[in-house]
Amino acid sequence: MHVVIINGSPRVQKYSNTEKIIASFAKGLSEKGASFETYAISNRKSWEMIREAYIKNEEILIALPLYVECIPGLLLEFLETLPKKDEHTRLSFLLQSGFAEGCQLRCGEEFLTKLPEYLGVRYGGCLVKGDNFGIRILDEAKQEQVTKPYQAMGELFAEGDGFFREEAKKFTGPEYFSLPMRLMLQFVFKTFAKKMFQKAAASLGCNTPLDEKIWETNSGCRE
Numbered sequence: 413m414h415v416v417i418i419n420g421s422p423r424v425q426k427y428s429n430t431e432k433i434i435a436s437f438a439k440g441l442s443e444k445g446a447s448f449e450t451y452a453i454s455n456r457k458s459w460e461m462i463r464e465a466y467i468k469n470e471e472i473l474i475a476l477p478l479y480v481e482c483i484p485g486l487l488l489e490f491l492e493t494l495p496k497k498d499e500h501t502r503l504s505f506l507l508q509s510g511f512a513e514g515c516q517l518r519c520g521e522e523f524l525t526k527l528p529e530y531l532g533v534r535y536g537g538c539l540v541k542g543d544n545f546g547i548r549i550l551d552e553a554k555q556e557q558v559t560k561p562y563q564a565m566g567e568l569f570a571e572g573d574g575f576f577r578e579e580a581k582k583f584t585g586p587e588y589f590s591l592p593m594r595l596m597l598q599f600v601f602k603t604f605a606k607k608m609f610q611k612a613a614a615s616l617g618c619n620t621p622l623d624e625k626i627w628e629t630n631s632g633c634r635e
């Protein structure tokens with residue numbers, strides 16, 4: 413099996429969490445004797461080259477982060493430039509995000525489920541997993557440790573069943589946190605995390621409260 417892997421994050425490769433996840437996944441592919449080539453859409457100059465790889469190959473995997481509960485705008489723009497192909501091509505997805513509950517990636521997954529049909533190709537399933545906010549700020553050893561589970565998913569994918577097997581479905585982890593956990597997180601976000609975000613915003617020059625309802629002020633805009 414030869415897989416074309418496309419990083420669908422707008423973030424430059426060097427800082428992209430998706431990029432680190434792809435590296436681990438690709439290790440798994442290699443372990444099982446599959447080969448791969450990788451691309452990233454963050455640099456528009458490479459789009460022509462990526463399109464060519466998409467046209468020439470039959471096993472395509474788009475790995476992408478969840479941005480604002482759905483698909484990054486830059487990826488949508490890139491997808492619009494892809495030509496229609498036929499069912500010899502299989503298109504699979506690896507959807508990852510910051511927050512950990514599986515439920516909040518389902519809207520994005522739903523969109524991706526429908527996409528292959530629009531492109532005329534076969535759907536190879538979608539691997540769904542959150543809890544990836546911090547990857548890029550970890551040191552190399554920790555990054556490897558955190559992304560290691562994706563290696564097993566690469567091995568699984570190389571066996572040819574896309575992401576339809578039970579192991580891939582279980583990989584998501586909890587669909588919802590337990591009630592005590594949700595209450596605890598709510599408390600943290602309303603107190604410590606809120607303070608931390610406000611401080612970070614202030615360091616970037618923002619002096620208005622982050623939860624300000626600008627539509628309730630007269631002008632809706634401040635100096």
Ligand SMILES: Cc1cc2nc3c(=O)[nH]c(=O)nc-3n(C[C@H](O)[C@H](O)[C@H](O)COP(=O)(O)O)c2cc1C
Pocket residue numbers: 421422423427428429430431477478479480481482508509510511512516542544545546548
């Ligand atoms: C603009 C933006 C919007 C985001 N929206 C969400 C979101 O709705 N839900 C979520 O769980 N994570 C969200 N995240 C977090 C990313 O999905 C997460 O950090 C991901 O690992 C980033 O991958 P990347 O570095 O390859 O872009 C968002 C990040 C950014 C920058």
